[in-house]
Amino acid sequence: MSDEVLFHREFSVAGGDFSAAGTVSTQIKSILQEIGFEPPIIRRAAIASYEAEMNVVMYAEKAVVRLSAAPNSIRIEFDDQGRGIPDIDMAMQEGYSTATPQMREMGFGAGMGLPNIKRNSDVMEITSELGKGTRLKITIFTE
């Protein structure tokens, strides 16, 4: 099967904009439905994107999101500018969180975000630089 990209689109997410949180993930879901991926694949991509988008809204200043869909894989990159993650291993532990009460009122910030992204990805790559930002690459194979 081919790695050739069928579709590519960039989005932007604004940090701190809780009212718009989730709009990019819902767009990604619609695009993947229009392309015609199988529902379980779309659900995994939508859940991983939504958690990643919430992380940007909660912790970063802004991010560029790049969606690339190929016949055999979906790749979603979140490239943010912000404070970065001091200890990625710690952030990957379920229940570890630095969320504020406002974030918790949104139904997030319980230390489930990165573990949930990992659970729904086939490959999750994350690198972070303190004071600069975090780059997260989610890959989901479609077959």
Add this chain to the structure above:
Amino acid sequence: MKLAQIIELLDCDVVAGAKNLGLNVDAVFAADLMSDVLAFTTPGALLLTGLANVQSVITAHVAEVKAVVYVRGKKPDADAVKLAEQKGLPLLASPLSMFTACGRLFTSGLKSDGEQGGT
């Protein structure tokens, strides 16, 4: 069980998605933490929650939850209702507590969603 029966059991008002009340659900997930909904539900579940902002609707849409019941007399805000109407997602509002609402659904034969060894 049809949503119409759930509305009766839980004394719900229909807040959005009135045209989809013929839908059937057989598994229920109850949580206020949306990350848990994303992590543990299976497609087609009914969500009971006390979180009444737009994130509850986005979470339901993303996780393919079939309908949302807000408990403890909570009413979803205007953004939540608008998005639910766009997506055709039924939103129901019950005056019951989470415990009582879950109890009524459980004794009426609905199953727990996403639970290993659950009944």
